[in-house]
Amino acid sequence: MSETAEKAIKVLELLSTYDAPVRLVDLSLGLKMNKSTTYRLLEKMRQLGYVRQDEPNGRYMLTVRMWEVGVRAFRRFDMRFWARPYLEKIHQATNETTVLAVLDGGEVVIVDKIDSLQAVQTFSPLGSRSPLHCSSLGKAFLMTNLDRLLLGRTEPLQAFTPNTVTTFAKLRQDIAVALEDGVAVAFDEYREGVSGVSAPVHGVEGVALGAIGITLPTSRAKGAPLAKAKAAVREGAIELSRALGRSEI
Numbered sequence: 492m493s494e495t496a497e498k499a500i501k502v503l504e505l506l507s508t509y510d511a512p513v514r515l516v517d518l519s520l521g522l523k524m525n526k527s528t529t530y531r532l533l534e535k536m537r538q539l540g541y542v543r544q545d546e547p548n549g550r551y552m553l554t555v556r557m558w559e560v561g562v563r564a565f566r567r568f569d570m571r572f573w574a575r576p577y578l579e580k581i582h583q584a585t586n587e588t589t590v591l592a593v594l595d596g597g598e599v600v601i602v603d604k605i606d607s608l609q610a611v612q613t614f615s616p617l618g619s620r621s622p623l624h625c626s627s628l629g630k631a632f633l634m635t636n637l638d639r640l641l642l643g644r645t646e647p648l649q650a651f652t653p654n655t656v657t658t659f660a661k662l663r664q665d666i667a668v669a670l671e672d673g674v675a676v677a678f679d680e681y682r683e684g685v686s687g688v689s690a691p692v693h694g695v696e697g698v699a700l701g702a703i704g705i706t707l708p709t710s711r712a713k714g715a716p717l718a719k720a721k722a723a724v725r726e727g728a729i730e731l732s733r734a735l736g737r738s739e740i
Contacts, residue, residue: 502532512550570701571603577727584723587705592628599628613685613706624648625655627687630675631702633666635691654679673725686712688720690728695736703728
């Protein structure tokens with residue numbers, strides 16, 4: 492990227508953080524650029540329709556042009572397209588079934604996957620659903636907004652196996668550990684013999700756009716293989732989030 496283009500993008504990004512029109516001098520200070528350079532960039536973007544000045548103060552603000560561009564980009568956004576290279580990378584690192592899920596109606600839904608090539612593997616069909624409280628994919632979403640996603644739910648939470656977490660207190664403990672570790676785990680909680688490791692995928696505003704992870708037989712979810720799975724999923728989620736515009740990770 493050229494230096495001028497990079498500076499122009501930084502101007503737009505800084506302008507987007509203000510709730511009111513901003514002075515040239517404040518933009519110059521915030522960007523650590525001299526006033527003449529900042530002015531030239533603003534003037535070019537004003538001519539292109541991305542920036543305007545208020546009257547009578549001449550302060551700068553973004554126009555709806557940026558919103559229009561964002562809407563068109565969002566309409567073309569396909570989470571599966573963006574996530575696929577990271578699914579493949581996690582799959583290559585672990586040789587386990589790798590999955591991408593989105594949130595729908597208080598449950599997680601698998602929208603893409605790459606099956607394990609090992610003789611013993613888990614069965615995670617496309618379109619299958621799992622609850623938030625007892626799957627690693629669900630817990631990955633809880634890592635981002637626990638209280639909102641649990642709103643309206645009552646104890647005991649539905650049990651699917653003897654290992655299902657059914658209390659809010661235990662679930663909060665699990666999520667606290669997940670936040671510290673960077674990944675959520677579930678062992679035999681939704682289906683006996685099946686475990687998972689997942690992490691949330693964030694967009695620009697920090698909202699969870701999806702969750703990426705692996706499912707594997709519980710017999711392999713321990714020791715070095717588990718540590719390797721956690722590292723691969725954690726790294727994949729971070730890299731995908733950054734590709735989607737999330738920088739604060």
